[in-house]
Amino acid sequence: MTVMIRPAIPADAQAMAALLNAVIRRGGTTAHLRPFDVPGITSTFIAPPRGICCFCAAEGTEVMGFQSLEWVDPDWPGPDRLPPGWAIIATYVALGRHREGLGRRLFLATRDAARAAGVERVDATIRRQNTGGQGYYARMGFVDYRSSEQTVSKVFKLR
Numbered sequence: 001m002t003v004m005i006r007p008a009i010p011a012d013a014q015a016m017a018a019l020l021n022a023v024i025r026r027g028g029t030t031a032h033l034r035p036f037d038v039p040g041i042t043s044t045f046i047a048p049p050r051g052i053c054c055f056c057a058a059e060g061t062e063v064m065g066f067q068s069l070e071w072v073d074p075d076w077p078g079p080d081r082l083p084p085g086w087a088i089i090a091t092y093v094a095l096g097r098h099r100e101g102l103g104r105r106l107f108l109a110t111r112d113a114a115r116a117a118g119v120e121r122v123d124a125t126i127r128r129q130n131t132g133g134q135g136y137y138a139r140m141g142f143v144d145y146r147s148s149e150q151t152v153s154k155v156f157k158l159r
Helices: 010-026 038-046 102-117 131-139
Strands: 004-007 051-059 062-071 086-093 121-127 143-147 151-157
Touching (some): 004 102, 010 038, 010 062, 038 051, 038 062, 051 102, 062 102, 086 102, 121 131, 131 151
Antiparallel strands (some): 051 062, 062 086, 121 151, 143 151
């Protein structure tokens, strides 16, 4: 069966939660520390209030990866506030399915959706210890623009 890249739908939420929860349990690569349930996946990734897109890499009903993109929160009260026109990306690939090109294929779809939505810049903030994630975003054309003790932030310029 062929892996398809397609928009995530509510019926994918259980499989997406299982994938992300396995990543969380393993530790070290995501800032998420608590497991997700179906409503949490839906409201955070599939249909968030500022959502632009969410794509799945799927083979039948099996989700092997997903990537979401949402506009920055203009009312973000915390540090490292991003300007209007920026979006935030998140990418998750199932354990054991890295280096198969799933992330690249997801990003091609996300990049096209970002351009269509008028996104100027895409932020990827990655845990410092997640060297695989940092390498992935660098291969996609993201460049470092900010760092802290815990994270490295990369940007992809669309305009």
